[in-house]
Each structure stands twice: as C-alpha cells, then as structure tokens.
Amino acid sequence: MEVAKAYDPKQAEQSHYERWESSGFFSPEINQDPDAPKYSIVIPPPNVTGSLHMGHALQHTIMDVLTRWKRMQGYRTLWLPGTDHAGISVQRKVVEQLKKDEHKTPLDIGREEFVRRAWAWKEQYGNTITEQMRREGASVDWSRHRFTMDESLSKAVRSVFVTLYDEGWIYKGLRIVNWCPKDKTVLSDLEVKEETRKDGKLYYLRYPLSEPPASAGGENASDDQADSRDGDLPPAHAGGSALIVATTRPETMLGDTAVAVNPKDERYKHLIGKMIALPLTDREIPIVADEYVDAEFGTGAVKITPAHDPNDYQLGQRHDLPQLLVMNDDGTMNAAAGKEFEGLDRFKAREKVIERFDELGLLEKIDDYEISLPVCERCKTIVEPILSDQWFVKMDEMRDMALDLMRTEGAPHFSPQVPHEKVYTTWLENLKDWTISRQLWWGHQIPAWYDADGNVFVAHTADEAKEKAGGRELTQDQDVLDTWFSSGLWAFSTLGWTGNADALVRNEGDARTDSLTAAQEHSPQAVSADGGVRVPSDLETFLPTDVLVTGRDIIFLWVSRMMMLTKKFVDKKAFEDVIITGTVLGKDGKPMSKSRNNGVDPIEMFDKFGVDATRIYLASIATGADIKWNDLLIETYRNFANKIWNATRFCLLNSERAKVDHASLMDRSGLSLADRWIISRLNQTAIDVNKSLAKYEFHTAVSLLYHFFWDDFCDWYIELVKDEITSKRDGFSRSDEETPEGVTLTKTRILTILEIALRMLHPFMPYLTEELWLTLPGTGKEMLARAYKDAEATIMLTAFPPGDANAIDAAAEAEMQSVIDLIKKVRNIRSEMNIKPSDKVAVHVAANAEMLANFTASDAQIKKLARADNIVLGETLDVPKASAKAVLSGGAEIAVPLEGLIDFDKERERLQNQIAKLDTELQRLNGQLSNADFVNKAPAEKVEALRERKGELEHQIATLKMNLEALN
RNA sequence: GCCGUCUUAGCUCAGUGGUAGAGCACUCGCUUCACACGCGAUAGGUCACAAGUUCAAAUCUUGUAGACGGCACCA
DSSP states (O other), X not given: OOOOSSOOHHHHHHHHHHHHHHTTTTSGGGOOOTTOOEEEEEOOOOBTTOOOOHHHHHHHHHHHHHHHHHHHTTOEEXXXXXXXXXXXXXXXXXXXXXXXXXXOOHHHHHHHHHHHHHHHHHHHHTTHHHHHHHHHTOOOOGGGOEETTSHHHHHHHHHHHHHHHHTTSEEEEEEEEEEETTTTEEEOGGGEEEEEETTOEEEEEEEEBSSOOOOGXXXXXXXHHHXXXXXXXXXXXXXXXXXXXXXXXXXXXXXXXXXXXXXXXXXXXXXXXXXXXXXTSSOEEEEEEOTTSOTTSTTSEEEEOTTTOHXXXXXXXXXXXXXXXXXXXXXXXXXXXXXXXXXXXHHHHHHHHHHXXXXXXXXXXXXXXXXXXXXXXXXXXXXXXXXXXXXXXXXXXXXXXXHHHHHHHOXXXXXXXXXXXXXXXXXXXXXXXEEOEESOSSSOBOSEEEOTTOOEEEOSSHHHHHHHTTTOOOEEOSOEEOHHHHHTTHHHHTTTOOOOSSTTSOOSSOOOSHHHHHHHHHSOXXXXXXXXXXXXXXXXXXXXXXXXXXXXXXXXXXXIHHHHHHHHHHSSOSEEEEEEEOOEEOTTSSBOOTTTTOOOOHHHHHHHHOHHHHHHHHHTSOTTOOEEOOHHHHHHHHHHHHHHHHHHHHHHHTOTTOOOOTHHHHOOTTOOHHHHHHHHHHHHHHHHHHHHHHTTOHHHHHHHHHHIIIIIIIIIIIHHHHHHHSSOOTTOOHHHHHOHHHHHHHHXXXXXXXXXXXXXXXXXXXXXXXXXXXHSTTOSGGGBOGGGTTSOSOGGGBOOOOOOGGGOOHHHHHHHHHHHHHHHHHHHHHHHTTOOTTOOEEEEEXXXXXXXXXXXXXXXXXXXXXXXXXEEEESSOOOOSSEEEEEOTTSOEEEEEOTTTOOHHHHHHHHHHHHHHHHHHHHHHHHHHTOHHHHHHSOHHHHHHHHHHHHHHHHHHHHHHHHHHHHO
C-alpha cells in the first residue's frame, strides 16, 4: 500500500467535503431511526459583508465538534447555516460602489433601483463566508441555509412587528436617539460605543440676563457667583448680570430653550423665573429650577437643549420647554440655528460659536476636560443625540419573560456560567426601550402605512393596510428595521415560522427564494394531503435548539433578544445552553483588528498547517478563555496530525491478512498484558471524552485524545507489539513465530484500536480521520451506526465510541505501569551512564513473586524497549559492584551491570539525586503525619494513604542508601 | 463611578482544598527499518503580594499591586 511519509492536509481536504455534502450526510434526514432524539444548533448568522475571521473559526469548530459528535451518537442532527443582511454595512458598500463607479448617490437612482443593486451586491459578494465554511469542514445542512431577508423570514419579521404593535409593545414617538450623521440613521444604544478623549474641552459661556435683577440687598447674580466660587469672573457687561454655563458642545447653545439651576442653590435662587437673552439668537429663555442640576459641577448652571440631549429632554418635559432642533441629519446646522450658522458642520459651528462669544466678550474660559464621547460602532463617527421620531420596542414585559426563564429554569445556561449569567441578567434588569427603525433602504421596510393626515396603519401587507384604512391611498413608512430585529427571530424564523396562527400550516404561493423552497421541503404540513400521518415540522422538531455558540460581544445584541422574542412568539426557549467563546487575540495580546493589523487569517492557517490542525488547536483552548495567537501552538497539532497519519501508516504496512474487527477486543482470552492495558485505556479515554464534551470542556477532550493517541497508543502500545507484527523477529518468542494466527490477531487488534481512536478524533479532525478510515481494511458501509445504515461508507456516520466501563482493567493498568516504570528506570540508567543505543545491557530485577511473574510475561517487550539482551529475575539481586541501580515502586529493585563502563562518581551522584528527591517528599510527609491535628481531623483514608506512601519511600531510600554504600 | 475577570515553568496556557501539569523553547543522547512534523533522557515554578478561614490553601475569604473586560456617566 502506498502511503506518503508525511501527511499532506490539502489532498484530504479536497476530496471529502463535496461527497459528504452531496450525499446528504449533513441533513437530519440522513437519520433513519424514527425514535432518534434530536440535536440542533442554529449558527449565529455571519453578516454578508464579512469574511471568515478567527472568531468564526473558533465558534464554527465548536459547533461542528458538537454536531458531529451528536450525529455519531445517533441524534437527528441539524446545524442550520445562514447569513444576515447587515443593513448599514451593505448599504454603505453599495453607496460606495455607486459613488466610485457612477459618481451617483442613492437619491439619484431611487429606492427601488438601490435595493435591486443591494441584492446584486449580496449575490455577488455575500457568499464569502459560506464558501469558507465548506473549507472548514462545517457539517451544516446547506439545504436549510437561511438569509434574514428570505421571503419566509421577512414574513416572520412583519408578523412579529404587527403583533407587537397591536399589543402595544411597539410604538412610534419623538425621543432623543443616537444619530450617526455619517450613516444618517438612528442607532440603538448597543451600536454606540463610548470613547474616552483626553483632549476634550469644557467651555464656559456667559449668558446675560434680559434685565438686571432687583438689586435690593446687593443680590447681584454675578457678584454672588463671584463671591462664592470664581472670584476672578468679571461681570458680563457694565450694569448687566449674567449666568455662566459650562458645556462640551457649545454649538448646541443655539438650540437652548432654558438654563437650569438647582432650586436649593443659594447663588441662583433669586434668578429662578428670570429670563436670559440667549446670545447669537434673538430668543429669550427662562431660568428654571430642577433637582437634576448638580450645584457642585461646573458653575451649577446648566444650559438646556431639549432637542439635543437626553437629560435636557427629560428636564424639558418636566418644565414644558420647547424643543428646538438646530441640526440636520448630516450633522450640519439647520435654519433654526440662525443664518450665520445654517449649513455649517457641527464642529465648524462649534468653532464659530466660540469665536462669536469671544468677540462679544462672553467667552469666560476654556478648560481641558477628559470626556467620553459616543461614537458609531461601525464608522467611529461621533454620534449626535438628537430628537427624532422613531419606532421603539417596549422592553419591560419581554425583559421580565427572560428574567423569569432565568429565575425558574436557569435558562439559558451559560458556559462558562461565571461571569456571563450575571452580566446577562444585570443587563436585562436595566434594559431600556429598543430603537428599531433605521433610516436605510436595505432591510425590512417597516410595515406601517400613513394616510394623507398622518394616521398610521400597521399591517402585514399593503393591501391589508389599505383595507384597514378604508381604501384610502397610503404611503409606506420609509424606514427599515434594525438588522438585529430580524436576527432576534432567527431561532424560530429559520425553522419555518412565519407567524400564522397555526405555525405548522404553511403559507401558499410565496416560494420566491431558494431558501423558502427548502423550507417547504423540510417543513411539511401538519397533516398530509390525504389526511394521514402527521409529520412534525422543523419548528416542532428542532426548537428549542440545544446550544448557541457565540462571542461575548453579542450577548445583548442577539442572545438576549432571541431568548425574549422566541419566548414571546413560540413560547419556547430559543436554546438550552449558551457557550460563550473567548476572544482570539493577536500576537500582541490585543483583539485582532484591521487598524492594528494584528489579524491572523484562518484561511492562511488552513493553508499552512491544515484545517484539521487549526480546528483541534482552536478546540484545545479552554472554553471562554482568551488566547494570544501563536503559530507554534498550531504546529503542535500539525505534528499531531502527522503522528496520526504515520501511526496509521505503520498499521497499514503491517496489516496483511488482518482487518478492523471489533470482536477481536471482546474476546478476553488470549489478550496480552499490553492488549488488556490499551483496551482499558481506550475505554477510559472514550468515557472521559464523552463526559468532557457533555460539559463543553473541549480542551479536556482534546488533551485526553492527544495523550491517549500519542503516549499510550504510539509510544507504548505500538512499540510493545512492534516486534510481533513486523517482519523483524529479533527477541520474540518462538511460540508466536509458530502461531501466525496470533500475529494476525495482534494486527487485527491494533487496527481496531486505531479505528476506534480515529472515530473519537473525527469531530475534531474530520478530513484526516475520514481519509485514513476509508483506507483501513475492514471499514465500510457495514460499520455505520444503526441510524445511518443505508448511507455510503464514511467515518462521520459511524458510532462515536461510548466507552465500556467493564473493559476498564485496573489490574492491567497497574501491571503495565510497573513494566513501564521498569523500562523507564533502565532507560534512565542507560542515558545517564552514556550507554550507546546500540549496546545491549543485562537487567537484573529483584521483586516479589507477583511482580516477577508480571515481568516474566513481558520479558520480550522489556528487552525490546529497554534495549536489553538479558533479563535476570530473582528474589534478590546478585550483581557485581560495577552496576547501576534503581528502585521501583512496589518494592522492586533493579540493577544494570556495567563492567568497565561505569563511572562510579556519576553513579553516586545519580543515586544521591534520587535519594534527595525521595527525601524531600518524605520530609513533607513526616511533617504532616507528626501533626496531631492532621492525623485526627483529616479523613482516615488520606492519612492511611500517606502512611503507606511513607513506608514505600522509607524502603526506597534505604535501598538506595545501601546501594550507595556498596559503591564505596 | 458600578459590576466582573485575569496574574502558575523562558513563551503560550491547563489545573484541583490534600505529593504542581502540557505543548513549544532549552540541555544531553539518537540516520532504532511509521513518523526528525520523530525517538529516548534530563533540567526548569516560594502558582503576583499580604492577611484570614482550615488539620491542610496555588485552590476558599478579604485586602494590595498590575493587566483587562462590560455597564453607566453631570452639562
């Protein structure tokens, strides 16, 4: 059999995915077992403008490991893929393209044409991640691929909107919102990030009173102010008085409609109710009193701009102040700001306001001020709080539903639970209403229509709205919904829910997109055409989904909203568990980003190290932990892949007349110690791997598999049986030479163990394991798990090894451990005494009868692995002085005669080192055991264990000391 | 400001109330016929610091220092 000497991932990666996909292995329909339990995951839909990054690769790996593991366990498994339409991002791409290619704006081409181009853009560029996921080996059911703007998902969006509106959970109103002047749309609170700027300024502006206050009692405002706080403040102008306000956004003063002071503030009490002549305008504004004002901050007097600040807005409501909007949607000043300022950009206007105040002698001072500014998460533009008429979702009742689920069912269960559960609930508790309208053309247009008088009609369709309006001509709301509004329905909208009263009955005549066709195929009607057997829909079968795998950044944006909306509309949990992955950081320890240029492209890693190595490396990161990227770590798993490849190669090179046969591990008679040991280790590993995966401890599972395969299987088992199954017969006993069936059986066992190990590795390393599994003799269709028996041969549909507790053989493990111990001690002597590898040694062993029998049985293997030509076993040692010695656990001693080779000084040093090591431990034990509190209070078995260990140590030390003496 | 996380071997990271682990790097020795992406053998850590709880603390508590994350912010 021709097998390359080193593993080349590319070849395996090219040959299997297409076959898996076209054979339908990824679909739940592949499962033929009518009683199979289901397992489902919906992918967090990557946005169509994106390409695969390391975070995706990490999350996809985890989802695929779980999906493949459950599929192999016989679950009816669905991992549903899809993408979201990324309203703002796509809109921006299309606008840019339009500008670059045609020097046009969206307004030039109109809404309809713009949307057409956005679809074209999506068709052309929106499949990047989809293709990359195939490379990853993701076992998603492509026939159920969904896009948030598919017709069926859009129907779900409209249904949800109408229902929430009808129930009063959606409303439209004037509120202060976050406005991005670059994208010219409102943003939700979650799409705004705070950025701290050290170079901020706090401007102190002097606002003159319209008329001087009554001067009785010398209560001159500016004098008061000067006396109590800022002695250096001169009066505004001769004979007049003024208030000084502090602001970080001077340009908004053009929209001031009041100045507020704290009613308890003695400095200003007498001014309450007086008017201010607002500079640069011809308006007079009142001085009002409000508890909100902090007398300690700034000057204690606050300019109030209700249309441009959330706090001012609230205050304005309380005092019935006018709301004066002075800005346009692009961040320039509007007509209300005055002729002088109209058309100026907000920051230019700021400069100009300051300039003019200075000219008028009204600029008091400018302080440096560290400020945190809200910026648009996507474009980093400074967000403008602005009064705007928008659609909102009232969150209080939905929030309570989510909190109830957590309280009563602990759902969803977060992994890791700390800190995410608390972060999630705390966020919910402080939840504010959600701004859902966006001033974009790309997305789900809001299903609200207006008549000529501005009356609103919310309906599923234009026709329905018109009907509601009594046939009047209507125009639809121009805005679209937040992309996260449709993402929030993802758990159930992707499974066929469109909002009909009976979710199981499908709408007719709407099959406009491929996805919908697919949905119909998989979501048959509750009752078949002939009124026969009821086939459960995807929604019934797969919801709640089992687990959601995502990053911290979208717990609020998506996880919480999906939880709430699913509960509200389907009355189910969206998912049972949530795995929050950590962040893969760049080599510099900072999150990967384009601006830092510290990103690592998963595709490059696939090319360099292979998909499987990248996957198992990502799975080896502790769940939820951040990790600094380092190529060396993937290299570990590239090497592991090569090890698996070569171990298989070895087995194949020695597989004449043998084939994979699970019965060969069942028949206990005729098993050698090594066989019993590796079977025990194999089953223990399988049990532990299953346990680890069930707890989402992927890194533990990887570590178990890595060490089982490399240490137990390759370093020991293969080495132990190597002589027997290779053509080399040196040192092998005659009886096996005469019974080639025994050799064939050993070959069979090693192939079988390898085959089981490959199955356990498959979820992590799908390509390599499939490639190798198909080449093993004896594998084929007949080895598929029961639920998949009609499928073609593939490792991905075999049973995941459950592990058999009965096959765990403690005695074999202990016996093997002493053989390993013996071999390691001899190797140590050889190495430290500089024995050439080619030189054979004799090994003398003194031990009790049981151990001697054990060593006798493993004579050939010990000889092979210790490079010994003679093993002398006895009750006592009888060796020349020129021997190197060691003690084994269990009271055995060994000696390697080194006539003419021994360096006595070196041997003394070696023995002393060993004594010192054991002695350190003995000291510690003695300390503990002489502590009466320990002996009395610690569990008896702990104390007993230490006493036993102490006896052992004392014996070993005594033996070593005797050996040391003997050298002198 | 509030909430929270992290600090373990040179590096990147696991880990558990009861003798500190891995991979890589380092040192020594190997063209041992599956694999040098390998084999064998060493070396390397007062588990950030301090106090407390406990028979026992790297592990639990509190505090300190440093790194970081989330949320909220008074103009």
